Amino acid sequence: AQKVTQAQTEISVVEKEDVTLDCVYETRDTTYYLFWYKQPPSGELVFLIRRNSFDEQNEISGRYSWNFQKSTSSFNFTITASQVVDSAVYFCALGHGNKLVFGAGTILRVKS
Amino acid sequence: EPEVTQTPSHQVTQMGQEVILRCVPISNHLYFYWYRQILGQKVEFLVSFYNNEISEKSEIFDDQFSVERPDGSNFTLKIRSTKLEDSAMYFCASRNRGDQPQHFGDGTRLSIL
Numbered sequence: 089a090q091k092v093t094q095a096q097t098e099i100s101v102v103e104k105e106d107v108t109l110d111c112v113y114e115t116r117d118t119t120y121y122l123f124w125y126k127q128p129p130s131g132e133l134v135f136l137i138r139r140n141s142f143d144e145q146n147e148i149s150g151r152y153s154w155n156f157q158k159s160t161s162s163f164n165f166t167i168t169a170s171q172v173v174d175s176a177v178y179f180c181a182l183g184h185g186n187k188l189v190f191g192a193g194t195i196l197r198v199k200s
Numbered sequence: 201e202p203e204v205t206q207t208p209s210h211q212v213t214q215m216g217q218e219v220i221l222r223c224v225p226i227s228n229h230l231y232f233y234w235y236r237q238i239l240g241q242k243v244e245f246l247v248s249f250y251n252n253e254i255s256e257k258s259e260i261f262d263d264q265f266s267v268e269r270p271d272g273s274n275f276t277l278k279i280r281s282t283k284l285e286d287s288a289m290y291f292c293a294s295r296n297r298g299d300q301p302q303h304f305g306d307g308t309r310l311s312i313l
Binding site: 121123130131133134135179181185186188189191192193 | 248289
């Protein structure tokens, strides 16, 4: 069965700190996609990144970076120099066939 | 940038009433989805729709739910006889090809009284 685990329920940091959000997944698929979505207090789901299971190269986009390690079935997300606007719920998701399987989400609170 | 549009943003309905949630997917997209998020919980898949038929549905998507693409632009979710536990945020999503990411609408918050 497909499963996504985000063990960190809530993280609080002070502005400018770096923070890493953990994501561990389970799947029997040989080809799959992994995603991160951001859900700000306004409630919408904002797509951040998609990774193909064949591509383990880490990715950096501004203050965001992602570390995909197939050997440990992890797809962790790091925010460098966090800002108050980063406060949101972050969801990791696994693409299985025709649908997304979401983790429970991590609430990130960035305090000024 | 094109986006998925959902209406209304908030729907309040009496228990037992029918409700229709509306979505306008991105115009060249072919795959359509509904997800549900009960307050404070994770986002759950309800149903996927392709080529004018349901391609997959979850256990949540029982006989009280139905989806329809009545014309070339709208994609609707109908809940026939609402229950208190149907209160949730409902997200519509669409994507172009099977290997492209799903783009989500802003959601409709459904409150059942």
